[in-house]
Amino acid sequence: MIQNNPELIKSIRDQFAHVDNCPFQGERIFFENAGGALTLKAAVETSSKFAAIPDNQGRDNPAAHALVATINKAKADMAVLMNATSGQFFAGESGTELLFRMIRTACVNAPKGAKVIGSSIEHPASRSAARRWADIAGLDYINVPHDDATGLVSAADYTALMTPDVAVATILHASPVTGMGMDVAAISEAIRAVAPDCLIIVDGIQHAAHGQMDLEAYNVDGYAISPYKMFSRHGYGIAWISDKLSAMPHDMLIDAPATGWEFGTRDTGAYATLSDVVNYFDWLGGEVSDETEPRKRIEAAGRAIHAYETYLTNTMINGTGNLPGLRDMDHVTILAGADNGAREGLVSIVVKGMASPDVVTALNKQGIRTHTRKADHYSRNVLDPLGLPDCIRISLCHYNTEGEIAQLLGALKKMGDSA
Template sequence: MIQDNPDLIAAIRDRFAHVDSCPFQGERIFFENAGGALTLKSVVETSGFYAAIPDNPGRINPAGQGTQNVINKAKADLAVFMNATSGQFFAGESGTELLFRLLRTACVNAPKGSKVIGSSIEHPATRSAARRWAGIAGLDYVNVPHDDATGLVTAADYLKHLTPDVSVATILHASPVTGMGMDVAEISKAIRSVAPDCFIIVDGIQHAAHGQLDLEAYNVDGYAISPYKVFSRHGYGIAWISDRLSSAPHDMLIDAPATGWEFGTRDTGSYATVSDVVAYFDWLGGEVSEESEPRKRIEAAGRAIHAYETHLTNTAINGTGNLPGLRDMEHVTILAGADNAAREGLVSIVVDGHASEDVVERLNQQGIRTHTRKADHYSGNVLTPLGLPDCIRISFCHYNTEQEIARMLAAVKELGKDG
């Protein structure tokens, strides 16, 4: 267990850049992981190395072949990391851009008059793409309402709205507003029980850093992540698509390979940093288990991360030492309930008598980095039904510590004295 091993926590923190200080601010605690996780030091080094190489991958020269081999290795590493035994991986501009591409292809290849189904909990990356391309392709969009109290949507919720003519479906793996994780495998199973040939596309952007991924178990056709939220850097996204979606007619160059989805020259550095991330999970799995196989070590790392982050969120909610938890502060309300087993490393709150922006600023002045979510085009689907104009998002990752949470609790407790 990570929480019982201070030496391991120190070793974990040592692998990340700016773990306890910001080059613009100085000393700070980073509780803005849902907005973008800390970056591995190895990723920084790798990015610099490949940024200096002028050769295009795949060209018939040592550098061209060498960089192509790096890309091929990264795709193989992703297959182990996400447990994909078929399909293909490719990089794009961002996770959001890739979700738009996947949904565009799925919708324009769907039978006219069929349906697209998604849920109200989803990030606009999938909701916007699904609604836009459903309209263009002449499909009906079906919305599955999520439960406001728990911040969840379930397989049973989907089943209430599913019909055999559903041809495209979207699933959010974890919410960046409530922090709740959805049961993708069960939702996918429910969809396929009614519409077996449906293209199912998953937004895994928020989930990827908080537990293992298992594409083999999900039985879906597309899954997108944003590597900057899983210890890599900004500037690209990664998608996996099934063989069935790979071969569907899609945007491509004339006479190009029929299953090719990549456009233009690849950025070797982005792929290479994916391998750094996978290597980190492999290392961590070796520290928390006796497993010898890479996939088994990655699974062990995912379990350890999930367990430790559950410990961190429980500490924030229930308190530590003589500090009360968020649930025991009368001036604090926790979104989606204090006791919610679906929570993944994130607690969103509102503070009575304080605008969320003001709370975030006051915490920031004390070196505690959090974030405001507003009832706008990103988060209004969650906050507006709750009657909230905004909230404070406090998001943890497995390099955070109980001591950091204690400082946050002390600061939030002080806000109650202003009432």
């Protein structure tokens, strides 16, 4: 395991760029991982390597053949990472753009008079797409309310509103506001128990860095991630779609292959960095287990990441050494409760008597990077029901340390002492 293993933690941190130092600010602690995780040094090197290559895929020359092989390897590596035994992976502009494309295709191919179901906890990436395309396609949109106190939506919540005429469903894997992970497999099973042929599309963007993905277990038709939130880089998104969704009529060039979903020439370097990410998970799995098979090592890495991040968030909430935790600070309120087993590496708080942007600024001056979530089009679905104009999001990853948590707690404690 990662906890209580300083040598392993050092080895982990050594593989990431700017782990404790910002090129614009200097020394800093990075608790803004939900906004974009740190980048693997290997991914930086790979990006630079492929950026210098002038050739394109699809030509008859050695460079083009090598580029195609690189992309194919990345897709095969992603299949191992996400346990996909069928379907296809493809790249797009961003995770949000890919969610729109998948949901649009599902909605316009749905039977007239059918329904689309989704939940109020969802990020607007999926929620906006579902509501827009349900309206255009003449479908009824069904909203599943989440539990405000826990920041969760459950399989039972979906079941309560499911009917056999639901043709499209969307699920959020983890919330970037509450940090809570949903039980995708259970929700998918509940949907299919009532509407077996429903097309189910999952927003996995926030979840991807925090634990293993298992498409075989989820039994869904679409899953999107944003690689910059999974140790790669900005500029593209990755989607997996089932064979069923692949074959449906969709935006494509005239006379192009019927199951092709990519537009134009993709960045080979972007794909190549995915192999770097998979290699990293594989390496970590070998460090925390005796497994020899790649998928088993990746599963072990996911369990270790989840366990360590749970330890770090519990330390933040309960305290460490002589520092009180967030739950014991009278001036701090924890969103979604202090004791919530669904939490994935993220704690959102409000500080009594201080606007959240002011707290973020004060922390930043001490070299502690966090983020304000405002009740805007991104987060009002979570914050408005709680009567909050904003909150402070503290998001960590498995390369963060208990010492960094202690510095954060010390800074937040002083805010209460000076109040």
